[in-house]
Amino acid sequence: MSVSRSDQAQLVGFALVLVVIAAANTLFDIAEGAQGPLRMVALSGGFLVALIAMYSLKSRVAALAVLACAFALSTWLMWVRLDPLAFHTLYPLLAWPLAAWGVSWLIVREVYPRLPADRAKLAPAVGGVLLVMHLGAGFGMLNAAHAFLKLDEAPVLGDAASLSEAVARRWTEGQSTWSHGVFVEAVVAPVPGGGLAARRDCAPARQGFWRQGPRLPIRQETLGAQWIDLILPDGTLTRVERVAHIRNTFAWPSTNADHRECGLSEGDPVVIRAVPREQGAGLVLRDTSLIAYGTPEAFLGAYAPRADLAARQFGGLGFLLMLSGLFPLLAGALHWWRARRA
Helix, strand or coil: CCCCHHHHHHHHHHHHHHHHHHHHHHCCCHHHHCCHHHHHHHHHHHHHHHHHHHHHCCCHHHHHHHHHHHHHHHHHHHHHHCCHHHHHHHHHHHHHHHHHHHHHHHHHHHHHHHCCHHHCCHHHHHHHHHHHHHHHHHHHHHHHHHCCCCHHHCCEECCHHHHHHHHHHHHHHCHHHHCCCEEEEEEECCCCCCCEEEEEECCCCCCCCCCCCCCCCCCCECEECCEEEEECCCCCEEEEECCCEHHHEECCCECCCCCCEEEEECCCEEEEEEEEEEECCEEEEEEEEEEEECCHHHHHHHHHHHHHHHHHHHHHHHHHHHHHCHHHHHHHHHHHHHHHHC
16 A cells, blocks of 8 residues: 655654654653653653554554554563563553554544434544543553552551551452552561572673663572561561562572572561461461562662652553543544534
């Protein structure tokens, strides 16, 4: 399918804008160094360019190509910039805006123009349905991003009483409210037979452009017993379910001279993010999403900015998705208005 000269000129312009966005965020860290709402534009900026292209380009192939390039750019930015746990948690949800924008684009470009005049009033109704779809998907993305937002203000529990209260609140406020768990401070209890309570492969983190450490062919799974015994600051004994993947670990110390193995041993301070549950006469921590080494102050001071950046960038994409739902509604209303005047 041939592309008109007008579309060719627009494609060059859209490509240059995407290149500028990629360079600004990968080489100059404009989003990471920004404050407030400006931290939200890294992902949404590329997709905003794609949305403009989808409705301004006459060629369907060219329009979809720009959307594919924006998706590739967002994947790249999330891969090299965001925390690995946030990336693997939030990245699958990119399917929501892609599906919503694709359906809306097809309806606006292919369905609205084919509606007969006596059925033009259906266009605003369809646009309203699409708006609701955009809002629902956008709120879902914001809810997912909220799990990584302002973690430096999150309470860290450290005694049996607060854990019991969290269990009661979980059942009162609903399971979804506590799906990401709570933060718990503890130290690793003595390991039967000595040795490590859990271990993983590790390698020295790279600096500069590759912010989130190495992408080397190392073992991605953690090793050890299924449960790790812990001692809370008030002396209570509890257990936490070991995480299965290294992306659910943070700052585990090296255990040998060549720094190829990291792990947790007796007495190591840890911060857990898990769901407290009653088991027998005590409490255990299940559905663990993160096991970090260090005190709460050290952990939250190092991890919270990384998580906050991921939350704000992904949240910005959620806001863009909700706002873009107005376009099919307005396009439907405009089609109906024109049909009435014809």
